[in-house]
Amino acid sequence: MDFRRASATFALVPLTAIGTLALAGGTPAGASSSTTVKAVETDFHIALSKKTFGPGTYTFVAVNKGHTTHALEITGPGIHNASTADISPGQSVKLTVVFKSGGNYDVFCPVPGHKMLGMNVNLKVSGTAAHTTSKNSATKKTTTAPATTASGSGGGVSF
Helix, strand or coil: CHHHHHHHHHHHHHHHHHHHHHHCCCCCCCCCCEEEEEEEEECCEEEECCCCCCCEEEEEEEEECCCCCECCEEEECCEEEEECCCECCCCEEEEEEEECCCCEEEEECCCCCCCCCCCEEEEECCCCEEEEEEECCCCEEEEEEECCCCCCCCCCCCC
């Protein structure tokens, strides 16, 4: 657990720099707007507010609506140490990542045993189609649809 907290803290350093640039009115070179995705974590499932993903920047708002502590981690091409600290029931945190075209990404709860119990969503990102698969011990859902890119969309998720 201490390693994950340290990794999450260390991962926030570049995000802090980006936030500082945004407050100063600038953006990093080549940066695009971020699409907001709500990730609702329950015992033991992750539901994403967005089902299709194209290349671009995404800010995941992880909301723990379960009765136990959860966290959110994203792994895949170009993503290193993208994990939140533990999220207490009723709390939420943000995690920003960049998805690349053709990449396979895994969105899951890194709390020991939770991924195996169904807190795992697999994403396939491409320029023409995106594929999400939610793994649950009882069911498996697959959705395929045209991808949307994050550039200029500004999110669109209401809370």
